[in-house]
Amino acid sequence: MTTSARRPVYTHPVDGFGTVTIAPVDPAADAALIHGWVSQERARFWGMREANLELVQEIYEDLDRRTTHHAFIVSRDGEPVGLFQTYDCAEDRVSECYEVQPGDTGVHLLIRPAQGAAEHGFSAALMTAFMAFVWSDGRTRRVVAEPDARNEKAIARLERTGFVMDAEVELPEIDLPEVYLPAKRARLAFLTAPVAR
Template sequence: MTTTTRQPVHTETVEGFGTITLTPVGPAADAALIHSWVTEERARFWGMAEYSRELVQEIYEDVDRRTTHHAFIARRDGLPVALFQTYDCAEDRVSKCYEVQPGDTGVHLLLGPTQGAAEPGFSACLIAAFLAYVFATGATRVVAEPDARNEKAVARLERTGFVLGQEVELPEIDLPEVYLPAKRARLAFLYPTLVIR
């Protein structure tokens, strides 16, 4: 199934910004786009800088097969602007690092490259739409675990309303279908009442 046949799971129109849609990643159709984003220097904390397009496709094919992990392309007025991912914390390596509560949903966010000067409020609008979707799917708490060195991501989470937790060591995952190196991460937690737009 390709992106063109996948339907958005969330659509939100933000006055003065445009219409944001979240559509499940189509691994074959979206691999080239995702690869072009994750291999940029600014995306170094995503951990895929050296990956080939084929490996990126394989990774998102693995995500696509799972019922606990999901990936979405965010579009603004039809143009792709970000990659969002969600996962069940109880079924992820982060569960080894803190006491998971029912309803904990993990998130990852990678903004696509911008055209021209930075637009005030751009990331805030996208994140708010993404969080609205996550909470609408039944999450009672959102968990983030950015690379501990990624000061910009940590600061963005704080501005959004996340409460910072401890630094942890996410364990290495080495399976036939997926490899993730160990990562020093900073936990952050968000409840629905704390979301700041």
């Protein structure tokens, strides 16, 4: 099954940009695509540069089995353009770094490498769709991000989106049979749900 053939869980038209669709990652079908993105130098902060194709598939199979963590391929007019992950902060290592509140949803985002010249407003348009998707669940009250503390581009993008930057923390190492995550210096960032009018 190709990503474009899978039924999206969310569709969001963005004026002047196109239609953004968000569909669950199919670990077997999407592993090669994801590996192609995460193995590049520009994705070094994603922490998977050394992972081979088999490991990438195993990682996303593990995520697929979880009910608290979710991974999605994001497409623009049917073309994959990013990897978006959401998670329940109370069930993640970030919970050891701050006081989790009810309705906190964590996010990770990887935008695919630019093809040709960079397109002005590309990441902003995707962020519009991502945030609309997160708020649409009716449970999220606050979005939490924890980019690598050295990732200045991601931090600047979050600030432009309206996130309030918070403390620098150390996410603890996770060493389990099914998953290994090294400790990471991260910068917490928070975005409160918009007030309904």
